[in-house]
Amino acid sequence: MSLLDRHRAVMPGWMPVYYGDDALEIVSGSGRRVTDARGRSYLDFFGGVLTNMIGYDIAEVSDAVRRQIDTGVAHTSTLYLIRQQIELAEKIARVSGIPDARVFFTNSGSEANESALLFACNVRRSNQILAIKNGYHGRTFATMAITGHRSWSSSSLTPLTVNWLSSADRLRGRMAGLSDGDLLDAAVDDLREVLATVTAGDVAALIAEPIQGVGGFVHGPDGLLGAYRKVLAEHGILLIADEVQTGWGRTGEHFWGYQAHGVTPDLITFAKGIGNGFALGGVVGRAEVMNAVPAISFSTFGGNPVSAAAGNAVLDYVLDHDLQGNAKRVGEILLGGLRSLPATILAEVRGRGLMIGLEFVRPGTTEPDPATTVRVFDLCREGGLLVGKGGLYGNVLRLGPALTLTEEEAREGLAILTDSIATADA
Numbered sequence: 001m002s003l004l005d006r007h008r009a010v011m012p013g014w015m016p017v018y019y020g021d022d023a024l025e026i027v028s029g030s031g032r033r034v035t036d037a038r039g040r041s042y043l044d045f046f047g048g049v050l051t052n053m054i055g056y057d058i059a060e061v062s063d064a065v066r067r068q069i070d071t072g073v074a075h076t077s078t079l080y081l082i083r084q085q086i087e088l089a090e091k092i093a094r095v096s097g098i099p100d101a102r103v104f105f106t107n108s109g110s111e112a113n114e115s116a117l118l119f120a121c122n123v124r125r126s127n128q129i130l131a132i133k134n135g136y137h138g139r140t141f142a143t144m145a146i147t148g149h150r151s152w153s154s155s156s157l158t159p160l161t162v163n164w165l166s167s168a169d170r171l172r173g174r175m176a177g178l179s180d181g182d183l184l185d186a187a188v189d190d191l192r193e194v195l196a197t198v199t200a201g202d203v204a205a206l207i208a209e210p211i212q213g214v215g216g217f218v219h220g221p222d223g224l225l226g227a228y229r230k231v232l233a234e235h236g237i238l239l240i241a242d243e244v245q246t247g248w249g250r251t252g253e254h255f256w257g258y259q260a261h262g263v264t265p266d267l268i269t270f271a272k273g274i275g276n277g278f279a280l281g282g283v284v285g286r287a288e289v290m291n292a293v294p295a296i297s298f299s300t301f302g303g304n305p306v307s308a309a310a311g312n313a314v315l316d317y318v319l320d321h322d323l324q325g326n327a328k329r330v331g332e333i334l335l336g337g338l339r340s341l342p343a344t345i346l347a348e349v350r351g352r353g354l355m356i357g358l359e360f361v362r363p364g365t366t367e368p369d370p371a372t373t374v375r376v377f378d379l380c381r382e383g384g385l386l387v388g389k390g391g392l393y394g395n396v397l398r399l400g401p402a403l404t405l406t407e408e409e410a411r412e413g414l415a416i417l418t419d420s421i422a423t424a425d426a
């Protein structure tokens, strides 16, 4: 029985696996490359959904983790002091941009958002949340409720009352030709309209991804969250930035996605890249919000010593090697190269730094073309490049390579993408 058949026999049927009958088993990795069970090597432009943030087999991370394992202690409950965890919290608080910040560690992005919602709802004594259509925040009950697309949100049973804002790209699509300023006005009008339908004072928080990840790397104009914030502040509504994909310099221009918006959130959630593969997530936020939970709340594994050791090494690596600067530099090569492609099937190349989305349509129309998207996706793999898929209509390819990507690797990936798109466009 093949590994895929064994997967199908034992895993629930809804679990997505890329490449269908030709599913990939990655057995090793080095730098920005992975090798599959058949010995084929691929340049990885997706990093396990932006999780492999600084590359594979990075000595600083492996050594830090090994040192922790060598102590004989892989896990101590958070009921005891964990040096690695406290050090990491101090660093994250320092880079968060939030004065007097507190940090709570979890094992995943879903748990991070679940916790942020818990803190916000407690301090505001409300279970009403504002969320943005086409957003993705996780797969627990509360995070599914605020995930704005049916095929990802799997349940309509929810502990929250959710009010939806239009995503900026939908507003842009609906009102073609809008300037960024007009778009900001339209988005703020949309927020005011939604608040007029609820008892605004009862809303706990707005949660938003500075750039929508699973939604297809969609972002509104700079300043959007800041413009929302002015209205939210009139009602005491908190702002939660979900930086699970956008944090740690990935967008090149800024360390956090929120910094493009002229606003500091009350809470920031993080996960994925900070562990570079080890399970690590969390919330960093204003002390008065973080402290609002009335009863003791903890996480057995959140910020365990092994994951925290990885997190410390990863964050040091990002800062010491100016990976934000590299993401900007190398991202511009990719963005520039992709934007100059003549393809009729490629409607838009968008993104920031090393977070780049390619949107595919039927030639000469604005009609999403998921079939062509899958074709390019498969051709990339045949050519030796792993990329991701996404978007509300499944017609976006997502590039999120490690922030250590070199210029040569960017050009190599660009050549494979160029050939794959040209073949699909023929």
Ligand code: PMP
Residues within 6 Å of the ligand: 049, 107, 108, 109, 110, 111, 113, 136, 137, 138, 139, 209, 213, 214, 242, 243, 244, 245, 271, 272
């Ligand atoms: N928020 C965002 C923006 C995400 O992209 C994801 C994962 N794709 C999550 C939250 C949930 O993270 P996890 O899968 O680690 O629970």
